[in-house]
Amino acid sequence: MFSVSLPARKFARAFTFAIFLMSAVAMRGQDIGANPVTSQGDAPPEDYTLKAVPVLTGSGAYFTRVNAGQIQDAPSLSPLLLVPIGDNFLIEAKGSLADTYNKNTQGNYAGTVTYGMTYAQADYITKYVTLTAGRFTTPFGIYGERLAPNWIKALQGTPLIVPVTSGASLGGMLRGGIPAGTEKVNFNYAFYFSSNNTNHILATDRSSGGRIGFFLPGPRLEFGASFQQVLQADRPHSAGVHFVWQPNAVPLTLRSEYVRQSGIKGSGYWIESAYLLKQIPLMKKVEVVGRGQQFYAAGKLPAATVKKLGALGLDTNEADFGLNYYFRTDVRASASYGRQFALGRNANLWTIGMTYRFVSPLWPGGGAM
Amino acid sequence: MTPNVKRSWKRGSLVYVALLTMTMFLALSAAARTEDAKKDAAAPVASASHNAQDDTARLEGERRFHSNCGRCHTAPPKFPPRMMSTIIRHMRVRANITDEDRRLILRYMTQ
Numbered sequence: 001m002f003s004v005s006l007p008a009r010k011f012a013r014a015f016t017f018a019i020f021l022m023s024a025v026a027m028r029g030q031d032i033g034a035n036p037v038t039s040q041g042d043a044p045p046e047d048y049t050l051k052a053v054p055v056l057t058g059s060g061a062y063f064t065r066v067n068a069g070q071i072q073d074a075p076s077l078s079p080l081l082l083v084p085i086g087d088n089f090l091i092e093a094k095g096s097l098a099d100t101y102n103k104n105t106q107g108n109y110a111g112t113v114t115y116g117m118t119y120a121q122a123d124y125i126t127k128y129v130t131l132t133a134g135r136f137t138t139p140f141g142i143y144g145e146r147l148a149p150n151w152i153k154a155l156q157g158t159p160l161i162v163p164v165t166s167g168a169s170l171g172g173m174l175r176g177g178i179p180a181g182t183e184k185v186n187f188n189y190a191f192y193f194s195s196n197n198t199n200h201i202l203a204t205d206r207s208s209g210g211r212i213g214f215f216l217p218g219p220r221l222e223f224g225a226s227f228q229q230v231l232q233a234d235r236p237h238s239a240g241v242h243f244v245w246q247p248n249a250v251p252l253t254l255r256s257e258y259v260r261q262s263g264i265k266g267s268g269y270w271i272e273s274a275y276l277l278k279q280i281p282l283m284k285k286v287e288v289v290g291r292g293q294q295f296y297a298a299g300k301l302p303a304a305t306v307k308k309l310g311a312l313g314l315d316t317n318e319a320d321f322g323l324n325y326y327f328r329t330d331v332r333a334s335a336s337y338g339r340q341f342a343l344g345r346n347a348n349l350w351t352i353g354m355t356y357r358f359v360s361p362l363w364p365g366g367g368a369m
Numbered sequence: 370m371t372p373n374v375k376r377s378w379k380r381g382s383l384v385y386v387a388l389l390t391m392t393m394f395l396a397l398s399a400a401a402r403t404e405d406a407k408k409d410a411a412a413p414v415a416s417a418s419h420n421a422q423d424d425t426a427r428l429e430g431e432r433r434f435h436s437n438c439g440r441c442h443t444a445p446p447k448f449p450p451r452m453m454s455t456i457i458r459h460m461r462v463r464a465n466i467t468d469e470d471r472r473l474i475l476r477y478m479t480q
Contacts, residue, residue, distance in 0.1 A: 050454035050479065057456070082455050090458050125461060127468045145463060152442045177465035188465035213465070217436045244440050253440070276443075329445050359448060359456070367449045 052084035053366035055359060058094070059151040063334075063353030068345075073101040073109075078118070078149065081362075088125050094118040116201050119168070132173040132192075135202060139175065139190035139211045140165045140226040141257045142242045151357040154253075154274045154287065155322045155336050157349060160295040161259045161268040163312060165228050165238045169194030170204040177215075186215040188224070196232055206231040213242075220246040226259075236263025251276040261298075264305055265312050268295035287324040289336070293317070316342040320349070330357040423480075430477025433470045440464075450479040 058079040065072045076098035083091040097115045104110045121134035137145045144167050147153050175190035191210035197203055208231065213224025223243040230236050240259035246252065253274045260267035270293035277283035295316045297309070306313035322336030331354070338349035361367045438444065441464070448456060457475045460466060466474070 050450050050475065052454040052458060053451040055452050055455045082459050084455050084458055090455075090462065092459060092462070123462050125458065130462050132462070146441045175462070175465060177461075177467045177470070179467055179469065186467055186470075190465065215437075217433070220436050220440070222440065246436075246440060326443060329443050357445075359452065361449065361452050363451075366451050368451065369449050 053361050053363035054084070055082045055366070056080070056362050057082065057357070057359040059149060059355055059357045061150045061353060061355045063150075063156055063351055065156075066348070066350040068347035068349075071103065074098055076150070090123040090125065091121075092123065093120040128178050129174055129176045132175065133171075135168060135170045135204070136173055136192070138166055138169045138194070138207075138209070138228070139173065139192060140209065140228055140238070141211070141240050141259065142224075142244065142255065143257060147255070151330070151332065151355040154272060154289040154324065155291055155320050155338075156334060156351045156353070157320060157336070157338060159257070159270040159291075160293055160311065160316055160318060161257065161270065164259050164261050164265045164268070165240070166194070166205040166207055166230065168202075168204050169207065170197050170202065171195050180214065184216060184218055186217065188213045188215065209238075220248060230263075234263050236261050236265070238262070238265075251278045264298050264301060264309065266295060266297045268293065285326040287326070289320075289322040289324065291318075291320045291322075293319075314342045314345065316340060318349075322351075330359075331355075426473060427477055427480060430473035430475075434474045434477055437464065437466050437470055437474065447478050453478050 056079060058077070060075075060077050062075045063073075065074065076096065078094060078096045080092065080094040085091065095115065095117055097113070099111045099113050101109045101111045117135060119134070119136045121132050121136045124131040137148075139145060143159060143162055148158075150156065169192055171192060171194040173190060173192035175188075177186055177188040179185070180187040189210065189212045191208075193208040194204050194206060196206035207228055209226065209228035211224055211226040213222060215222040221243070222245070224241070226238075226240045226242070228238045230238075238259055238261040240257060242257045243255070245254045254271070255273075256269065256271040258267075258269035270291060272289065272291040274287055274289045277286045277288065295312070295318075297306070297313055297315050301309070301313065318338055318340045320336055320338035322334060325333045327333065333354050335352040336350070338351075340347045340349060435444070438460070447453070454475060457471055457478070461468075461471045
């Protein structure tokens with residue numbers, strides 16, 4: 001432990017303040033007179049680009065959960081920093097912070113703070129390929145990459161099969177989306193490799209894998225398949241399929257994922273439907289959600305392994321029903337009820353809370369309309 | 370240092386970092402808003418002459434916005450153009466949308 005004299009500390013603080021304030025003033029001065037639009041008006045769509053600015057976005061949430069009679073309160077914050085550089089680079093970093101309050105053995109509520117780095121990646125984006133390096137969400141299925149943020153997910157409970165595969169990776173990735181030779185089909189892909197990292201916040205497995213998918217804009221149907229090979233420990237591999245369908249005629253979304261692992265983590269699927277009651281005058285902002293899921297634990301597991309796996313050690317069926325009310329597009333109240341059926345562990349799952357998504361420019365002129 | 374002094378130093382440092390972060394955020398926001406106000410005041414009146422090509426591009430952008438973005442989340446409001454450009458770039462990576470979809474959606478979301 002080092003000691004610092006009081007005048008030196010004061011000087012250091014004043015100096016740091018000055019640096020930050022000077023940076024803010026310099027940034028402001030740098031932007032005066034800059035034209036935010038590099039191409040606009042009559043330019044053809046092919047040339048339509050805008051000078052991007054750093055953005056701070058993310059979401060905050062407060063949820064009360066009752067899981068088999070155990071009450072839990074959990075405020076959380078998930079900030080996401082986006083820093084574009086030039087026309088092709090993007091730095092993305094998303095963190096998470098949650099304070100979970102449970103009743104302790106004395107009957108008092110005690111909070112447990114958890115924090116983490118969801119991803120911190122650098123992207124180089126070209127027309128057909130995006131190169132990504134750093135820590136990123138593993139491209140497997142659709143839930144982890146696209147549906148996990150709490151302001152997006154229709155039901156706050158995470159599907160049972162999500163922990164079956166490694167959710168985060170540290171390494172490199174190639175990905176992209178391209179028209180598959182026709183306007184009627186888009187093809188998308190993501191292939192990655194990841195190294196082993198044992199840091200308690202940034203833990204990842206040594207693995208490789210990928211995902212391919214097709215999107216048909218006409219019927220608004222998406223389907224695809226994923227694969228993951230873990231290259232450490234018992235070296236399990238996982239395979240999965242997914243689909244999303246949004247019929248043109250009704251404001252309904254159907255989503256589903258299936259995954260199967262060769263190791264000790266079993267297999268399962270979930271299917272979810274979300275219906276926005278747009279056609280009912282007083283219910284336009286209400287979304288009704290239902291989800292069914294089944295999880296099958298791997299067979300012939302030793303009792304110690306079952307205990308270690310926790311929820312992944314038992315066959316489980318679950319049905320959830322939820323309601324979301326959109327006060328605005330960025331503020332939502334959610335409530336849900338679920339019933340979980342597992343051997344000797346049936347439970348009611350209640351959730352109620354709110355989510356808020358925020359977006360703010362971090363550069364002078366970034367908010368100009 | 371004694372444990373009490375250490376605790377006080379740690380607490381002081383935490384408060385200091387929080388204040389510093391807040392100051393920086395407020396300074397940047399204030400600068401951004403000042404600049405926005407200037408630009409808004411100086412902005413010329415938008416031309417009312419929309420040709421058929423613009424309308425077609427806008428409609429196509431709207432269609433692609435709903436089919437791509439709506440698969441995962443509700444429609445967000447139209448953010449300021451330069452922010453929208455960053456957000457679309459982020460979504461291009463996250464949702465694997467094509468380059469053409471990105472251009473048309475960006476055009477729709479900034480007009």
